[in-house]
Amino acid sequence: MKLQKLIIENIASIEKACIDFAHGPLGEDSIFLICGPTGAGKSTLLDAVCLALYNTTPRLRQAANERYQDENDSFSGQTEGVSIDDSRMLMRRDSVSAQVELWFTDAAGEALRAVWSVARARNKAGGKIQKVVWTLSLQDGTPLTNKSTETRAEIERRIGLTFEQFCRTTLLAQGEFTKFLKSKEEEKSNILEKLTGTEIYSRISREIYVMKTEKEAELQELKAQTGGIVLLGDEELAALQAEQTQVTAETTALRKELKQWQDLRKWMTDEQKLVLAQEEAGKALQTVTERVESEGYRRNKALLEDWDRTADVRFQWTEQATLQQRIRTSEEELARLAQKYHALNGEYVRLERMRDRSREELAACEDFLAGVQEKVPVYEAAQSLTALSDQIRRALQVTEDCRKEQVRKGAEQRKMAEARQKASAAYEEARKIEEKKQAEVTACRTQLEALQPETLRREKQEAEARLGDWKALREALALRMEKEKAWLEVQQNRKALQDEGRRQQQAVEELKAQAEVCRKEKEEVQQVYDKQQMACTDWAREARARLSKGDVCPVCGRPVEEDLENEAHFVSLLEPVRVLLAEKTRRTEEVLAALARAEAEVRALTRQEAMEAKKETAAEAAFRQAEAAVKQQPLGTAVTETADGIAQVEQALQAQQEVCGRLDTQWQQAEEVQQRLNGLTKAREALTADREQWHRKVEEADKAVSRLEAELRMLEEALAREQLTVSQCVEKGQALVTFVPWKADWQTGREEFITRLQEEVVRYAARQKEKERLAHQVESLTGQLNQVEEIRLSIWTVRPAWKETDGEAVPDGPCPEGLPARWNGLHAAVLSACQALQTSRKLAEEKRAGVEAFLSAHPEISGEYLEKLAGLEVEKVQQARRTLQKLDNELAACRAEKERVARELEGHRAQRPQDREAVTPEVVEETMASREEALTAKVSRLGAIAQVLAHQEEGLQRIRKLKERIEVKQKEVDSWAGVASLFGSADGKKFRNIAQSYVLRQLLAGANHYLSRLTDRYRMECPPGGLTILLRDEYQGGVKRPTSTISGGESFLVSLALALGLSSLNRKSLSVDVLFIDEGFGTLDSDYLNTVMESLERLHQIGGKKVGIISHVEALRERIATQIHVERVNHMRGVTILSWNPSSSVSSEAEYETRLDAVADLLESLETEEGKKIPVIIHLFGSPNVAENDRAAGIRSPEEYIRLWRSTVDYLRNRRNIHHVLYAYSVYGIVSEEEIGQYYPGNEYVDIVGLNLYQDFEADKSGELYQQRLNMGLSAIGRFTEENRKLPALTDTGSKGVKISNFFSSVLDPVISKYKISYIMFGPNAWNEEECYYVPIPGHPASEDFLKFAHSPHIIVCGKKI
Secondary structure (H helix, E strand, C coil), rough: CEEEEEEEEEEECCEEEEEEECCCHHCCCCCEEECCCCCCCHHHHHHHHHHHHHHCCCHHHHCCCCECCCCCEEECCCCCCECCCCHHEEECCCCCEEEEECCCCCCCCEEEEEEEEEEHHHCCCCCCCCCCCCEEEECCCCCECHHHHHHHHHHHHHHHHHHHHHHCCEECCCCCCCCHHHHHHHHHHHHHHHHHHHHHHHHHHHHHHHHHHHHHHHHHHHHHCCCCCCCHHHHHHHHHHHHHHHHHHHHHHHHHHHHHHHHHHHHHHHHHHHHHHHHHHHHHHHHHHHHCCCCCHHHHHHHHHHHHHHHHHHHHHHHHHHHHHHHHHHHHHHHHHHHHHHHHHHHHHHHHHHHHHHHHHHHHHHHHHHHHHHHHHHHHHHHHHHHHHHHHHHHHHHHHHHHHHHHHHHHHHHHHHHHHHHHHHHHHHHHHHHHHHHHHHHHHHHHHHCCCCHHHHHHHHHHHHHHHHHHHHHHHHHHHHHHHHHHHHHHHHHHHHHHHHHHHHHHHHHHHHHHHHHHHHHHHHHHHHHHHHHHCCCCCCHHHHHHHHHECCCCCEECCCCCCCCCCHHHHHHHHHHHHHHHHHHHHHHHHHHHHHHHHHHHHHHHHHHHHHHHHHHHHHHHHHHHHHHHHHHCHHCCCCCCCHHHHHHHHHHHHHHHHHHHHHHHHHHHHHHHHHHHHHHHHHHHHHHHHHHHHHHHHHHHHHHHHHHHHHHHHHCCCCCCHHHHHHHHHHHHHCCCHHHHHHHHCHHHHHHHHHHHHHHHHHHHHHHHHHHHHHHHHHHHHHHHHHHHHHHHHCCCCHHHHHHHCCCCCCCCCCHHHHHHHHHHHCCCCCHHHHHHHHHHHHHHHHHHHHHHHHHHCCCHHHHHHHHHCCCHHHHHHHHHHHHHHHHHHHHHHHHHHHHHHHHHHHHHHHHHHCCCCCCHHHHHHHHHHHHHHHHHHHEEEEEHHHHHHHHHHHHHHHHHHHHHCCCCCCCCHHHHHHCCCCCCCCCHHHHHHHHHHHHHHHHHHHHHHHCCCEEEEEEECCCCEEEEEEEHHHCCEEEEHHHHHHHHHHHHHHHHHHCCCCCCCCCCCCCCEECCCCCHHCCHHHHHHHHHHHHHHHHHHCEEEEEECCHHHHHHHCCCCEEEEEEEEEEEEEEEECCCCCCCCCHHHHHHHHHHHHHHHCCCCCCCCEEEEEECCCCCCCCCCCCHCCCCCHHHHHHHHHHHHHHHEEECCCCCCCCCCCEEEEECCCHHHHHHCHHHCCEEEEEEEEECCCCCCCCHHHHHHHEEEHHHHHHHHHHHHCCCEEEEEECCCCCCCCCCCHHHHHHHHCCCCCCCCECCCCCCCCCCCCCCCCCCCHHHHHHHHHHHCCCCCCCCCCC
16 A cells, blocks of 8 residues: 555644645655644644544544533534544534545555545534545546445455554554553454454364364264164064064965956956957948949949040040140231231331431531531630630739729728827827836835835734734633543542442342341251151151051151141141241342342442543543643743633733734734735736837837738739739630631620630530431441341241231331340241141141041940040049049958957967856956955055064164264364364464464564664563563573563664564555654654664665654754644644755755746736636746756756656645646657656656657758658657556647748648647747748748648637737
């Protein structure tokens, strides 16, 4: 964990403070001092760190657990007073809010920010103090916790330290320095447990003890389980096994007999099934036979035979009909194609007519183009003539505009000359008034110096400080009286409680004596009652009944001398004894109850007396603290220790108030003079501004007059240029007009000529296109006609009759499209139809001949019957075939089934049992029922016997397993008992003490390492297994003695060594980089002090730790260079860095701060009209990698540069509270990332990283070298800023007299457009050097290019320069 920054606001005695541990002097030095007067708030700095991390402080933790009612403030959530250890008590009086903000990194190196804050309700001075708001977030603002309960756990998890560990290893607070050294063994154990995490050993010790106890209980439970298992005896087991054998034999015989009867019953059942199946098979065969022999079966059978015999001829018959249909279809198709032929023939005639018309139009177009051939060169130059005409028109318009502008500029020049004369007169008048006001300012300043305001201010501050001291002393005295009174009251209350406790203790002793007497009396009566009651029991009555006079009693052995009384007599003797026993019991219980109440009262009084003792101790401590506070007051010695001390203070306070009043009057007078001086100064400044404004107006008028003269000259030149342009364009046009009749038109009527020429050019171009189109059309139509003619001839070869119809008249119509393709389609269709017709006729004749041949060979089949057969549906024929086949299959199956059943019945009857031939099914069923009942009884008995035997076996198995488990468990118990004897205990102390003794030896080894650097006299040791710390005195021959025998200074050295040892324990979580030591150095002499300081200074080298010391010792203030000085300022405290080793490059820190104050004053004055601060970018010190800049000023190394930069920024931020500034760090030229980082002051001190680059364009005419250097530099800047998350910029660029006219748009913009830079700054123009400017002035060759660049959409121009 590393502390980075601490920001405090309104905490205890500190109003505002900001301490940067990571940068500046605190970040560079390994040791620093926190000093200041008593009560100024030094320890409050450490309290603030604890508040931010743990919401408490060491001083609050030490406070008593008491509450009080605050008369001045009220606290939210508290109805019965506020606890004195409430962290909100640290909020400054009369403030509306308080806050602590701590920036640090956790054990993993992640940057965090913890904020502790409290505020009054509605931010009003009288509002209730609200609950604490305690949060943790990343330094980039990402929240990690929002609730206070979560914040503590998250912080402890991230830094690995609880509050106690943090205080012991990092923050050695007042009163805690030697606590570990002088603590008892148990207290050391608790401290080490919290610091080193050895609480795990206590938990392990307790768990070992618990585990041993649990294993012993498990063993006893297993042993108890063996006693609960009951087994049979040997005789019982033998008898049961014999019975099982007998019943098993009988069961086997019964099952065999029953099996025979079951077989017989099954044979009879199967015989009945076979007889029934034989009858059913006969009936099915008869039914199928009848269906086969029917008339329909025979008719269908004959039809199927004819169908099969005429299969080929039926196919020929069907094919003949199909071919006849095809012939008819082909003839119809040819008729349709003939109609299409006639239609296409008409389109062919119209196509011929269109070709003839196109030829006529083409001839007319060619005649027109031949007539305009002389004008063609002019037509070709038409575009150039139009451009020349437009240029002439624009030039004439510009000439007219220039003449008008000449007139306007001349009037403006005369007007500006008059304005300059008036401004010059006003300037002289303003100068005279300013000199008069300056005289008044000088007189007022002389009057103010006579009042000596600085001396008056110092005296006033000293008087107010002394007045505050008197007030503080009065408050301290009042507080001491109050605490003394409270102490006396607590003493009286405690004495009263002690007296009451003694009286109650005497009462308890008396009640104990009474209780003892009552107990003994009750026991005596109880014995008598028990004996008498025994005499009335049954056996006593029987014994008395057998006894008579002269017998001997069998109980007591005495003779019976007279006859015994009856039973009623003995019972009557028992009642009085019982009543007496009840009375004694009641009396005893009453005394015991009174004793318990008295003892409870004594315990309550004891607790109250203990609480009062604590209150007395606290009250005494509060009184001593108040008394010490009085003595620590600066004016504490000015009063006597008498009752009239407050009166003395009141008198001194009144006198001091009078002094303060007199000084306030004088100060008010000085302030009035100062205010008058300020008013005069402001008036004089306003007059100066007025004078300077008139002066600027005179200069502006001079510049305007010069500018207007230059502009008039430029207008004259523009007129000459435009007139020359007109004459040149006219001559060029005259040369282009080659058609002689048109030359006069170009000279006299140019606009009308251009219009007429453009129209003729359009007509000429249209005729050219028309000619090309007609020529192409004639060629295309001729080709189509030739193709169609060839197709017609081919069609006539197959259909010659169609040729005779061509002479018919064809009406006019639209020109057909795609005619050759349509004729091709017709040709293909005609050929296909003719071929199909011929083929179908040939096949039809062949089929007809085949049918006639079949009918001649089979006279039984007529043509009509054949036609009928051919007309039958194939599916119906197949259905009839399947039906007949099914009947045939059923007939065969029925015959086979009948034969199979007959064979099975014959075989079954042959297998009938011989000895059961006369048995009926009824006899079989009765016999089987009786045998099954007998078998069930036998099986049930066998099951019962088997269950008993299984239970016996199960018991034996359980006993064997339990014995095995008992043996295993006994080994576990022995093992855990051995471990517990070494490490286990119910309270967990056995193993913890062993581990902590080892940890303590490690701690003492580390502490002795530091102690050897402090003194060679002492070494710390501890006995094995113990936590007692002993000191071995090397000066006394190595004798060992307790730590309580050493002096205060030696105790401080040993405690410091222990603290350093604790802070360097090898645990990752204990890695805080700062060790704070609060007080303790006052007990050391100068030699020991030097030794301690040398060791602390080496601590940073040894373990990387810094040391912060809080002390009043003057020698430390002289020795430690870096100090945080906490001092009173107007009864409030603030924190500033006072002591600092400045860089050798600065001759005087005071002189440098004076310069920084002037810069800060300027920055504070930069405000808008609404009073808002104007953001400013500051370039500090120029480019460090250029020798003629900062190194020439005395900065010779990167370390000096970085230190000067950081101190400057810290001064402006922290001392002058300047926060509206961005700091720009820049390097020059082509740089690498390593060169940028060499002088880099750090991310906390830089906002913008930029490049400075200038170029001599006398040598670099094209700007290519500049582009290369700029590319390389911005590339390195871009990588560096992306890694460090800063804004990149081109912080300064340009060159004297940029000669490239397009420099900004063609050289600069292409490069910067590739990089995401935040801004560009061009070097300022020099007012005292010719041609020295970085941004072009009006009239410069690059001025228009700069305006174009500045108005680009990705450029924003800052027009106001500070």
